[in-house]
Amino acid sequence: MHELVLQALDVDAGLLAGLLSADERERAGRFAFERDRRRYIVARARLRQLLGERLGAAPESLRFVYQAHGKPALARCLGQRDLRFNVSHCGEVAAYAFTEGREVGVDIEEVRELPDADELALRFFAPDERAAYLCLPLRERLRGFFNCWTRKEAFVKALGAGLSQPLDAYDVSRAPGGYSLSSFEPAPGLIGAVAVL
Numbered sequence: 570m571h572e573l574v575l576q577a578l579d580v581d582a583g584l585l586a587g588l589l590s591a592d593e594r595e596r597a598g599r600f601a602f603e604r605d606r607r608r609y610i611v612a613r614a615r616l617r618q619l620l621g622e623r624l625g626a627a628p629e630s631l632r633f634v635y636q637a638h639g640k641p642a643l644a645r646c647l648g649q650r651d652l653r654f655n656v657s658h659c660g661e662v663a664a665y666a667f668t669e670g671r672e673v674g675v676d677i678e679e680v681r682e683l684p685d686a687d688e689l690a691l692r693f694f695a696p697d698e699r700a701a702y703l704c705l706p707l708r709e710r711l712r713g714f715f716n717c718w719t720r721k722e723a724f725v726k727a728l729g730a731g732l733s734q735p736l737d738a739y740d741v742s743r744a745p746g747g748y749s750l751s752s753f754e755p756a757p758g759l760i761g762a763v764a765v766l
Contacts, residue, residue, distance in 0.1 A: 571765050572667045579661040582607045585614035588628045612663045640729040674726030676719045677761035686714045695740040719762040727764040
């Protein structure tokens with residue numbers, strides 16, 4: 570079981586910056602473009618607010634730890650719920666996934682023209698995924714590509730292994746026993762997926 574929250578990032582970041590830790594504010598300051606800085610601040614502050622609501626804690630009091638490949642997790646306090654999360658954003662939309670005691674990954678992508686989609690599918694999709702993709706009518710291939718790609722990204726993010734895992738080693742066209750994998754549409758022109766392990 571997971572909870573999914575969508576958030577628009579095209580809001581004023583001014584008041585939200587105060588919720589961030591010093592290292593988050595420093596990271597925000599390294600973005601070259603104001604648009605990217607704003608998106609980062611809003612996305613991170615909203616994550617803190619959503620976690621704080623679920624834990625009954627002040628958003629600015631939350632601390633994060635990072636796994637070997639950079640996946641963030643809450644630094645847990647004694648007696649605190651085992652709340653796990655993952656975040657993805659694309660343009661002005663962020664998706665937040667939450668679970669209790671299980672790893673979660675989420676990814677969202679814009680369905681956009683991708684001239685090398687066939688090449689990427691042949692390189693990164695598992696054999697059954699490649700076959701299913703190549704059987705799609707040409708007008709459906711782009712959407713089919715991003716549907717599979719977001720499922721792969723969500724799965725790898727849930728594993729917490731980053732891109733050290735070969736993407737073609739996992740067939741995400743169906744979810745085998747033990748985990749769930751589902752697709753969703755966060756906004757027109759976007760596609761997303763959530764994996765819970």
